[in-house]
Amino acid sequence: MPARTYSPPWRRGVGYALLIFFAVVFIGPFLIQLATSFKTDADAANNSLSLIPHPATLSAWKRIFGFTENAGIPFGRWLTNSIIVATFITLGRVFLDSLAGYALARLRFPGRQAVFWSILAILAVPGAVLLIPRFLVLKELTLFNTYPGMILPIVADAAGIFLMRQFFVNIPTTMEEAARIDGAGVFRTYWSVILPVARPGLITLTILSFQGSWNEFQLFLVSTSDPKYNTLTTGLAKFSSGQLGAGTQYPLTLGAALLSTIPMAIVFFAFQRHFIGGQLAAAVKG
Amino acid sequence: MTSSVGSTTGTAGTGELAGTLEATAAPPPRRPRGRGSALRRQNFATSIRNNFYFVLFVVPLQTALALFLAVLLNNKFLRGRSYFRTAFFFPSVTSSIATTLVFLFLFSGGGAVNQLLGYVGLHGPNWTADPRGVFHQALGAVGVDSTPGWARHEFFNLSWWDWFSGPSIAMIVIITLVVWTTSGTFMLMFLAGLQNINEEVLEASEVDGADAWQRFRLVTLPMLRPTLILVLTLGLISTWQVFDQIYLTGNNPATITPAYLSYNQSFQNSAFGIGAAIAFLLFALIILLAAVQRRLIGTGEDD
Numbered sequence: 001m002p003a004r005t006y007s008p009p010w011r012r013g014v015g016y017a018l019l020i021f022f023a024v025v026f027i028g029p030f031l032i033q034l035a036t037s038f039k040t041d042a043d044a045a046n047n048s049l050s051l052i053p054h055p056a057t058l059s060a061w062k063r064i065f066g067f068t069e070n071a072g073i074p075f076g077r078w079l080t081n082s083i084i085v086a087t088f089i090t091l092g093r094v095f096l097d098s099l100a101g102y103a104l105a106r107l108r109f110p111g112r113q114a115v116f117w118s119i120l121a122i123l124a125v126p127g128a129v130l131l132i133p134r135f136l137v138l139k140e141l142t143l144f145n146t147y148p149g150m151i152l153p154i155v156a157d158a159a160g161i162f163l164m165r166q167f168f169v170n171i172p173t174t175m176e177e178a179a180r181i182d183g184a185g186v187f188r189t190y191w192s193v194i195l196p197v198a199r200p201g202l203i204t205l206t207i208l209s210f211q212g213s214w215n216e217f218q219l220f221l222v223s224t225s226d227p228k229y230n231t232l233t234t235g236l237a238k239f240s241s242g243q244l245g246a247g248t249q250y251p252l253t254l255g256a257a258l259l260s261t262i263p264m265a266i267v268f269f270a271f272q273r274h275f276i277g278g279q280l281a282a283a284v285k286g
Numbered sequence: 287m288t289s290s291v292g293s294t295t296g297t298a299g300t301g302e303l304a305g306t307l308e309a310t311a312a313p314p315p316r317r318p319r320g321r322g323s324a325l326r327r328q329n330f331a332t333s334i335r336n337n338f339y340f341v342l343f344v345v346p347l348q349t350a351l352a353l354f355l356a357v358l359l360n361n362k363f364l365r366g367r368s369y370f371r372t373a374f375f376f377p378s379v380t381s382s383i384a385t386t387l388v389f390l391f392l393f394s395g396g397g398a399v400n401q402l403l404g405y406v407g408l409h410g411p412n413w414t415a416d417p418r419g420v421f422h423q424a425l426g427a428v429g430v431d432s433t434p435g436w437a438r439h440e441f442f443n444l445s446w447w448d449w450f451s452g453p454s455i456a457m458i459v460i461i462t463l464v465v466w467t468t469s470g471t472f473m474l475m476f477l478a479g480l481q482n483i484n485e486e487v488l489e490a491s492e493v494d495g496a497d498a499w500q501r502f503r504l505v506t507l508p509m510l511r512p513t514l515i516l517v518l519t520l521g522l523i524s525t526w527q528v529f530d531q532i533y534l535t536g537n538n539p540a541t542i543t544p545a546y547l548s549y550n551q552s553f554q555n556s557a558f559g560i561g562a563a564i565a566f567l568l569f570a571l572i573i574l575l576a577a578v579q580r581r582l583i584g585t586g587e588d589d
């Protein structure tokens with residue numbers, strides 16, 4: 001209706017002013033972070049608000065990438081570990097969550113309802129409560145300080161299973177019935193009929209799984225103690241809290257933190273729609 | 287006045303902000319059951335207090351900010367809204383460790399926030415290192431600068447005065463950080479809720495003469511009730527588990543929370559029994575709060 005599309009100029013002015021103010025609030029810290037990574041330690045401490053490094057220096061970046069005598073931080077190792085665990089966790093979640101989601105949506109088996117409710121119940125368990133049991137179980141299984149120990153506890157997740165289950169429930173069953181009549185088994189039907197149709201759901205699941213595993217901190221904190229298993233999150237956290245023998249070297253830590261954010265940022269900007277859809281789907285669980 | 291539990295020595299004597307108290311000071315060993323046990327109880331009480339004020343501030347602030355941003359972005363006459371939505375949501379997808387490091391820098395003694403405050407003539411505190419409670423600060427400003435007699439009694443090894451300290455200034459940094467990172471996600475939920483509202487209802491109320499604020503309060507808000515309940519529930523559950531940000535601020539009585547204390551007792555003191563007990567109490571508390579909230583305001587499911 002045309003009556004609602006008109007709005008007085010002052011309202012537009014206030015609207016844009018607010019939008020810009022909040023854009024500065026939400027993005028500004030990242031810009032300061034970027035600028036700080038090119039500053040000297042003294043400049044970072046004294047002119048922290050300035051977006052122009054004076055003098056500009058690459059020393060923090062050289063230390064991050066190890067191009068310096070002065071031992072920097074083992075960024076390459078952290079990055080490698082993050083890539084390894086995030087890859088396996090993401091692949092595992094996409095495969096296992098979608099299989100479990102499909103089973104809960106389609107297959108009739110005794111106890112299905114009980115399994116579904118227990119998965120919903122797992123969603124309610126606070127992550128902070130799992131720190132100790134996860135450590136104790138990994139220790140018992142001699143998986144402490146191993147890659148499998150960092151991957152297996154979160155290789156399938158209740159939120160992902162729930163997301164996929166909701167997705168499969170909304171796909172019509174006619175195609176599966178046709179495949180079944182043609183003699184395909186359950187797995188075969190799932191693999192060649194259902195998965196192609198489920199692409200949008202799988203993309204969302206992939207992105208959320210990558211986000212979750214790339215940013216994971218608590219599990220890696222309690223499943224490893226050896227610095228060679230540090231990921232970007234645990235490495236940065238231990239480095240900046242001084243456990244690796246460092247003080248507050250802001251250009252270095254902020255540069256490394258920025259670098260750890262970049263892969264996430266690329267995925268975010270490339271697949272924004274799926275992110276937003278996934279957040280909402282995950283939210284419905286409450 | 288004799289010194290009381292938790293009252294500071296000269297450390298807080300900066301100008302008119304002087305005379306505040308803090309729970310960091312070790313308690314006098316009044317109880318014969320042993321200092322270690324008393325200190326543990328006091329730490330636990332402190333962590334509960336810290337987390338309580340954290341929740342008390344974060345949940346309303348993040349909900350209000352998320353709702354405000356969603357309503358702002360829902361104004362059809364503004365252009366480029368999807369870009370702004372991206373900008374507001376971006377902090378939500380980054381790692382908690384990376385964003386905490388940035389905020390610890392922004393709020394450092396000579397950091398960006400204090401520089402900004404300096405432009406308007408304010409002298410900011412040394413944020414992340416400042417254990418003083420903001421309620422104590424406020425009371426100090428109106429002349430209450432020593433512990434009132436009634437507040438010297440202890441509850442769970444923490445004096446009433448310390449229970450009512452408010453969040454520490456260091457905790458204000460974490461509160462700001464968490465509101466900043468979570469508002470984007472909740473904003474998306476509110477936006478989805480707003481898009482489900484029937485335009486015709488709003489138009490009808492406009493025809494009936496309701497102004498913008500009345501339309502928001504009497505039409506939009508009631509129709510957002512399911513989303514509001516969802517956001518409040520998710521907020522309440524997640525804020526009671528705050529850990530990553532606290533880990534980075536270290537073992538500091540001004541910011542410790544039960545989740546951090548559980549970790550600290552288990553992995554740094556090898557007291558797994560105590561750590562597990564704290565974790566279990568936290569679990570029970572969260573389940574209880576979620577159940578109470580459900581009972582009080584309904585499930586909010588409309589389908």
